[in-house]
Amino acid sequence: MMTDLTNLTVAQIRDGHRAGDFSAVEVAEAFNANVAGAKALNAFIVETPDHAIAAAKAADADRAAGTLKPLSGVPIGMKDLFCTNGVQTTAASHMLEGFVPRYESTVSQKLWDAGAGMLGKLNLDQFAMGSSNETSYFGNVISPWRRKDGGNAALAPGGSSGGSSSAIAARLCPAATGTDTGGSIRQPAAFTGISGIKPTYGRCSRWGIVAFASSLDQAGPMARDVRDCAIMLENMAGFDPKDATSLNLPVPNWEAALSSDLKGKTVGIPKEYRLDGIDPDIDAMWDAGIAMLKDAGANVVEISLPHTKYALPAYYIIAPAEASSNLARYDGVRYGLRDLPQGAGLQDMYAATRADGFGPEVKRRIMIGTYVLSAGFYDAYYTQAQKVRTLIARDFEQAFASCDVILAPTAPSAAFGLGEKMADPLAMYLNDVFAVPASLAGLPAMSVPAALNREGLPLGLQIIGKAFDEQGVLNAGLAIEERAGFTARAEKWW
Amino acid sequence: MMSDYRVQGETGEWEVVIGLEVHAQVTSNAKLFSGAATAFGAEPNTQVSLVDAAMPGMLPVPNRECIRQAVRTGMAIDAQINKWSRFDRKNYFYADLPQGYQISQLYHPLVGEGSLMIEADEKAGIPEAKRIGIERIHVEQDAGKLMHDQHPTMSYVDLNRSGVALMEIVSRPDMRSPAEAGAYVRKLRSILRYVGSCDGNMEEGSMRADVNVSVRKPGKEFGTRTETKNVNSVRFVMAVIEGEAKRQVALIESGGTVVQETRLYDPDRNETRSMRSKEDAHDYRYFPDPDLLPLELDDAFLAECRESLPELPDAKRARYLAAGISAYNADVLTAEVESALWFDALLETGAKPVAAANWVTSELFGALNRLGKSFADCPVTPAQAGELLGLVADGTISGTIAKQVFEKMLESGDGAAAIVEREGLKQTSDTGAIEAEIAKVLAANADKVEQYKAGKEALFGFFVGQTMKAMQGRANPQVVNELLKKALG
Numbered sequence: 001m002m003t004d005l006t007n008l009t010v011a012q013i014r015d016g017h018r019a020g021d022f023s024a025v026e027v028a029e030a031f032n033a034n035v036a037g038a039k040a041l042n043a044f045i046v047e048t049p050d051h052a053i054a055a056a057k058a059a060d061a062d063r064a065a066g067t068l069k070p071l072s073g074v075p076i077g078m079k080d081l082f083c084t085n086g087v088q089t090t091a092a093s094h095m096l097e098g099f100v101p102r103y104e105s106t107v108s109q110k111l112w113d114a115g116a117g118m119l120g121k122l123n124l125d126q127f128a129m130g131s132s133n134e135t136s137y138f139g140n141v142i143s144p145w146r147r148k149d150g151g152n153a154a155l156a157p158g159g160s161s162g163g164s165s166s167a168i169a170a171r172l173c174p175a176a177t178g179t180d181t182g183g184s185i186r187q188p189a190a191f192t193g194i195s196g197i198k199p200t201y202g203r204c205s206r207w208g209i210v211a212f213a214s215s216l217d218q219a220g221p222m223a224r225d226v227r228d229c230a231i232m233l234e235n236m237a238g239f240d241p242k243d244a245t246s247l248n249l250p251v252p253n254w255e256a257a258l259s260s261d262l263k264g265k266t267v268g269i270p271k272e273y274r275l276d277g278i279d280p281d282i283d284a285m286w287d288a289g290i291a292m293l294k295d296a297g298a299n300v301v302e303i304s305l306p307h308t309k310y311a312l313p314a315y316y317i318i319a320p321a322e323a324s325s326n327l328a329r330y331d332g333v334r335y336g337l338r339d340l341p342q343g344a345g346l347q348d349m350y351a352a353t354r355a356d357g358f359g360p361e362v363k364r365r366i367m368i369g370t371y372v373l374s375a376g377f378y379d380a381y382y383t384q385a386q387k388v389r390t391l392i393a394r395d396f397e398q399a400f401a402s403c404d405v406i407l408a409p410t411a412p413s414a415a416f417g418l419g420e421k422m423a424d425p426l427a428m429y430l431n432d433v434f435a436v437p438a439s440l441a442g443l444p445a446m447s448v449p450a451a452l453n454r455e456g457l458p459l460g461l462q463i464i465g466k467a468f469d470e471q472g473v474l475n476a477g478l479a480i481e482e483r484a485g486f487t488a489r490a491e492k493w494w
Numbered sequence: 495m496m497s498d499y500r501v502q503g504e505t506g507e508w509e510v511v512i513g514l515e516v517h518a519q520v521t522s523n524a525k526l527f528s529g530a531a532t533a534f535g536a537e538p539n540t541q542v543s544l545v546d547a548a549m550p551g552m553l554p555v556p557n558r559e560c561i562r563q564a565v566r567t568g569m570a571i572d573a574q575i576n577k578w579s580r581f582d583r584k585n586y587f588y589a590d591l592p593q594g595y596q597i598s599q600l601y602h603p604l605v606g607e608g609s610l611m612i613e614a615d616e617k618a619g620i621p622e623a624k625r626i627g628i629e630r631i632h633v634e635q636d637a638g639k640l641m642h643d644q645h646p647t648m649s650y651v652d653l654n655r656s657g658v659a660l661m662e663i664v665s666r667p668d669m670r671s672p673a674e675a676g677a678y679v680r681k682l683r684s685i686l687r688y689v690g691s692c693d694g695n696m697e698e699g700s701m702r703a704d705v706n707v708s709v710r711k712p713g714k715e716f717g718t719r720t721e722t723k724n725v726n727s728v729r730f731v732m733a734v735i736e737g738e739a740k741r742q743v744a745l746i747e748s749g750g751t752v753v754q755e756t757r758l759y760d761p762d763r764n765e766t767r768s769m770r771s772k773e774d775a776h777d778y779r780y781f782p783d784p785d786l787l788p789l790e791l792d793d794a795f796l797a798e799c800r801e802s803l804p805e806l807p808d809a810k811r812a813r814y815l816a817a818g819i820s821a822y823n824a825d826v827l828t829a830e831v832e833s834a835l836w837f838d839a840l841l842e843t844g845a846k847p848v849a850a851a852n853w854v855t856s857e858l859f860g861a862l863n864r865l866g867k868s869f870a871d872c873p874v875t876p877a878q879a880g881e882l883l884g885l886v887a888d889g890t891i892s893g894t895i896a897k898q899v900f901e902k903m904l905e906s907g908d909g910a911a912a913i914v915e916r917e918g919l920k921q922t923s924d925t926g927a928i929e930a931e932i933a934k935v936l937a938a939n940a941d942k943v944e945q946y947k948a949g950k951e952a953l954f955g956f957f958v959g960q961t962m963k964a965m966q967g968r969a970n971p972q973v974v975n976e977l978l979k980k981a982l983g
Contacts, residue, residue, distance in 0.1 A: 083549075083550060091550070096550065099550070101549070101550070101551075103544060103549070105551060206551070206553060207551065207552070207553050208551040208552075209551050210551050211550075211785075215784035241555065242553060243553050244554065244555045244556065244787055245785065322784050325583050325585050325595050325779070325781070328594020328595055329550070329594050331587060333589050334549075335549070335550075346588075346649075347587075370779065373585070373779035373780075373781050374777050374779055375779075378779075382781055
């Protein structure tokens with residue numbers, strides 16, 4: 001019997017297709033079948049099997065013609081925050097239900113240009129606001145993982161890129177796009193035992209991605225391993241004149257330069273990330289990670305990021321402030337939902353449309369953001385938060401004077417059960433405590449699976465790098481990946 | 495000497511304090527943050543990009559030409575150019591504002607402190623030239639336009655203007671009369687048009703003013719001001735100030751207080767009415783636009799902006815005055831960039847400045863008025879006019895004949911020399927011919943000759959006129975003068 005094609009990584013699919021071991025159409029069909037059979041996970045908002053097949057046919061033709069592209073034959077999942085021409089794009093909101101863009105985001109266009117096909121639009125937290133995927137208007141995504149306690153509690157796949165993480169972990173797609181504003185790639189990757197990298201702010205164009213918090217939003221890949229992340233990122237990154245914050249830098253050949261030999265490299269361990277009362281499994285995984293990097297030849301030093309404790313409060317001022325303004329365009333006037341009660345005026349239309357179109361978490365953040373920007377509070381909140389942000393960036397700069405990369409846990413816990421934290425937004429926000437500082441500083445950071453906890457759930461280690469040094473991050477990630485030997489996968493129950 | 499404009503109240507005289515915020519549409523083919531076109535009068539919603547419509551995921555990218563025009567404008571008013579500036583979002587909901595915010599510059603404007611001169615105009619009550627301070631110029635997006643007449647119960651929106659670049663030019667509260675404010679707007683408009691950064695077309699809305707007015711007893715503290723929005727002509731600006739000052743004085747003198755508020759001007763009734771008071775003013779929640787990096791200008795860019803500036807109205811006026819041109823003519827010639835450029839081209843032909851200025855401001859302006867034309871479609875070229883003035887200067891034709899020749903030039907489009915030649919209009923200094931006509935004139939007016947000789951010297955002009963008439967205007971007036979004096983002994 002033939003290998004199950006859906007167990008292959010992006011690199012294996014690419015190379016196997018190139019070698020003629022299988023056709024791209026076979027790959028697409030295999031993944032389409034997995035997608036169709038996994039409705040219970042609710043990972044997709046829209047399935048696009050035809051798109052995947054069409055790209056696969058083109059890939060097979062390209063192979064015959066000898067004109068293969070970097071991602072020929074590779075079907076992927078697209079987070080439903082990326083606008084896709086002719087395919088509904090909702091940001092998992094009622095507000096944009098039925099909205100079909102007539103344009104393609106820069107990142108998704110690059111992926112299609114590289115030969116990739118689309119299996120569907122992946123579910124997420126509404127407008128990327130959430131850490132558990134429970135804020136989606138289209139129902140929460142369920143993680144394929146379950147605790148080894150005999151119970152069948154549905155677990156959160158992380159968020160906001162929870163459709164991406166769940167789909168990859170369940171072999172519904174070999175790789176997917178994610179976006180990360182305060183951990184939305186890294187935390188779901190950690191929760192589901194996969195890898196994901198948020199590159200330096202500006203590496204990937206934000207053009208065509210539904211905005212959450214502009215100064216923080218950054219697209220990145222999620223995949224099964226580090227090499228696949230490198231391959232995907234190479235085909236997502238690049239200067240875009242349509243995004244004023246895009247980095248005008250060449251895209252390195254990250255895959256070719258992958259190396260797990262860390263001799264001569266120094267790894268910083270931030271002492272402020274040792275939180276009191278943290279899950280001992282997390283601490284143990286972190287210590288194991290330190291040992292792995294030493295084994296790879298790295299020198300390990302303790303570093304200090306003194307303003308870490310202010311990062312989360314600053315993030316939860318800046319991100320909602322930007323969101324409150326970015327989401328003002330959803331007003332019922334030009335596209336998306338419009339609620340126009342009988343005899344209503346403009347203000348009534350705004351109120352009805354936005355009350356109906358946004359979910360509770362989105363409303364909460366709009367209200368927080370509106371509050372912190374309002375007259376009389378601006379200096380106390382927004383200005384202060386921006387100062388903190390500057391200090392946090394300076395913390396990292398100073399730390400990187402004595403190390404090349406920083407190693408920390410990705411999240412303070414393993415995946416939690418759906419519904420466990422919805423009643424307490426602050427507890428939910430705390431999930432991002434390790435992820436947020438790198439976002440505020442715009443630094444590249446990735447999560448790689450490193451261990452299972454005592455409940456049999458995956459845990460992720462986070463590597464934070466210097467600005468523009470995705471290579472250093474990927475290489476340290478690779479060193480962990482090779483040593484952690486993480487091969488666990490969720491047993492199929494769906 | 496300060497302006498003596500005063501509002502007469504029951505309690506005495508009141509002084510008016512005026513500041514203006516002028517919104518000027520930047521001349522540019524594309525909008526401030528998108529590539530969409532900006533032409534006036536296009537069909538609704540035909541000049542709208544995805545960015546202007548604020549579609550999901552769309553991002554603004556600054557248009558360098560708009561920035562360049564604002565910088566050049568700043569240089570033209572001798573303002574400080576800020577090499578580091580930043581865009582802020584001004585947040586409010588309205589159907590003509592697709593993003594839900596206007597991208598503007600509150601905290602760090604592109605252009606800082608500058609000023610411009612308004613000239614003395616005694617007739618208008620401006621006794622001497624006055625410098626008006628300009629606090630800042632920042633660039634920002636225009637909004638779209640609501641259309642209320644397209645549907646019985648609904649309003650439509652036209653986004654053609656949405657995202658068009660505006661300069662907001664904020665004056666100091668330095669003006670003290672409607673005339674000063676009018677002169678300020680005209681001068682600012684003139685400078686913008688010289689620089690080419692705004693077409694100054696107030697009817698099409700390319701320039702409009704928010705008028706801030708307060709009153710006080712002369713020399714006392716500033717009073718509370720009101721702001722009348724979107725006033726779109728010089729005349730209306732002056733009317734708003736006059737009316738608003740009177741309203742405020744009457745209000746205060748009847749025991750009321752002026753409230754800080756936004757008002758609207760109704761040109762049909764020539765009055766302002768309250769739009770909203772400070773209490774219900776929007777909280778715009780300004781904050782730096784996170785989609786845009788700070789704007790940093792380098793020295794090469796600034797140098798290019800400076801080098802590209804044309805000679806500006808004040809410099810031009812000074813040059814004209816130095817050439818002996820009257821202040822009145824200099825003002826008239828420099829007010830509009832088209833007339834000034836046309837006049838400069840005329841000077842290039844070698845025309846004598848004073849005679850040329852007189853001719854342009856009387857003959858040419860008159861002809862354009864009559865024909866309903868402007869310098870943009872002027873029926874004669876500076877070269878043709880230079881040829882005509884040259885014929886006067888070298889004595890080939892008289893000023894009187896020049897008028898006839900000019901008329902024929904306008905009718906036929908032919909050159910002055912050709913017309914003079916063809917029609918035989920050359921001025922004559924032929925003393926014999928002139929003496930013969932003088933003799934006839936004196937003979938026919940023997941009574942007047944008597945009176946002249948008896949001391950009524952004013953009659954000399956009459957004899958000159960009669961002789962010129964007899965010569966059909968072709969006699970050299972100087973020669974006629976000399977010969978007449980001789981003949982009249």
